[in-house]
Amino acid sequence: MSIKKKISLFFTLLVLCILLANNTLHYIRSKNRLIDFNQKEITLVTEEIAYEVENSKNSALYMEDRMAQELRTASIAIQRSLPSKYQDVSNERLTELAKQLRVSHITLLAPRGDDIIGVRSSDSKEINISTKEWGYWYTSFQELLDNRPVTTKKGVVLLNFWSGPIEVASSNPKHIDKWGYYYDGSTNYIINPYFRDKNVIDIEKKFGPTNVMNRFTKSLDGVLELTVFNPNNFGKQNQSVYLNGNRYVKMKDQPIWYGTYTYQNTNRDKAFIKNVLKTGMSKSYISEINKKKVLKTFVPIKEEKSASYVIGVVYDYDLIETELHDELVKHLLLSLPFIILVLIVSIIFSTSITRPIKNLVEHVNYIAKGNFGEISTVRRRDELGGLSKILIIYHIS
Numbered sequence: 001m002s003i004k005k006k007i008s009l010f011f012t013l014l015v016l017c018i019l020l021a022n023n024t025l026h027y028i029r030s031k032n033r034l035i036d037f038n039q040k041e042i043t044l045v046t047e048e049i050a051y052e053v054e055n056s057k058n059s060a061l062y063m064e065d066r067m068a069q070e071l072r073t074a075s076i077a078i079q080r081s082l083p084s085k086y087q088d089v090s091n092e093r094l095t096e097l098a099k100q101l102r103v104s105h106i107t108l109l110a111p112r113g114d115d116i117i118g119v120r121s122s123d124s125k126e127i128n129i130s131t132k133e134w135g136y137w138y139t140s141f142q143e144l145l146d147n148r149p150v151t152t153k154k155g156v157v158l159l160n161f162w163s164g165p166i167e168v169a170s171s172n173p174k175h176i177d178k179w180g181y182y183y184d185g186s187t188n189y190i191i192n193p194y195f196r197d198k199n200v201i202d203i204e205k206k207f208g209p210t211n212v213m214n215r216f217t218k219s220l221d222g223v224l225e226l227t228v229f230n231p232n233n234f235g236k237q238n239q240s241v242y243l244n245g246n247r248y249v250k251m252k253d254q255p256i257w258y259g260t261y262t263y264q265n266t267n268r269d270k271a272f273i274k275n276v277l278k279t280g281m282s283k284s285y286i287s288e289i290n291k292k293k294v295l296k297t298f299v300p301i302k303e304e305k306s307a308s309y310v311i312g313v314v315y316d317y318d319l320i321e322t323e324l325h326d327e328l329v330k331h332l333l334l335s336l337p338f339i340i341l342v343l344i345v346s347i348i349f350s351t352s353i354t355r356p357i358k359n360l361v362e363h364v365n366y367i368a369k370g371n372f373g374e375i376s377t378v379r380r381r382d383e384l385g386g387l388s389k390i391l392i393i394y395h396i397s
């Protein structure tokens with residue numbers, strides 16, 4: 001390969017390597033900046049989501065209170081429609097009343113020994129159900145039977161009435177119920193009307209946090225999933241309770257409070273949830289889950305009046321990579337004209353060096369053949385010019 005080609009190739013490759021190194025460093029910096037920006041944006045979004053979640057929780061609780069008031073009204077109507085002793089009430093009559101009053105079911109609870117059980121009900125699974133192991137629920141029933149105000153902080157307390165929070169039915173864990181309990185001393189039983197499933201879930205769908213989270217998921221580009229994690233129980237085993245022969249998990253103990261958890265990575269997510277709660281700072285990681293590359297971010301939310309929780313955001317990492325790829329291609333295309341320019345300049349530069357060398361080589365060969373005619377001078381002030389002068393002196397001598 002000629003010196004001319006070597007010089008041109010050397011300078012072109014040198015510049016190409018410098019440009020590739022620069023573009024690579026730019027890609028890495030852009031990637032880190034983009035991920036950092038994305039994480040900050042997600043943090044701001046989750047703070048807004050947390051605010052909306054708290055508002056929606058308050059809205060849902062308000063609607064729960066309205067449901068409790070409806071159950072109390074239904075309880076008074078039931079009390080006026082039934083005999084004072086449960087022995088004179090049939091399950092069929094309770095079924096009719098439930099339809100008339102538009103509640104899902106009606107159960108009558110009465111003391112039996114050291115327990116309070118379901119003695120009559122429009123739901124067959126509620127009959128003979130024991131409440132002795134129900135904790136604060138059982139305490140509330142005792143206070144009602146003693147004509148004392150219910151001291152339980154959960155639920156709604158009204159005159160001669162208490163409504164427990166929405167919960168999984170211990171008589172049949174396939175259902176979610178909202179119960180009301182009424183006793184004014186005129187009967188030998190507690191009147192227990194309740195709403196089930198659709199009536200309760202519709203409230204959650206319209207006013208609860210899940211509705212808010214679904215709205216954010218649809219409106220935010222790249223967000224695949226939002227999840228509110230219960231940091232106390234997420235990733236733990238044996239959170240089930242056993243009551244009345246049924247095994248189920250209470251709603252407050254469920255590992256996922258709101259949203260979905262389709263992109264599961266339990267062990268790693270558990271470690272991140274623990275870390276963000278400890279440090280109070282959001283954390284992220286990149287992983288392939290469900291055959292999709294995602295960026296998972298966990299943001300701790302600490303409220304004064306409610307339990308702390310963690311919001312998880314699953315972001316489509318392909319969007320970030322696409323943006324980075326487009327930016328890299330753009331820089332490479334911008335570098336191409338510069339490389340061509342360097343190639344042209346290097347060719348001109350190498351020609352300016354190799355052309356006088358070529359002339360000198362031709363004259364040396366001319367002299368070597370015994371031809372001592374006139375020799376042209378290379379008019380340069382560098383080494384090649386000096387070499388030309390030496391050749392002329394040698395030729396003259």
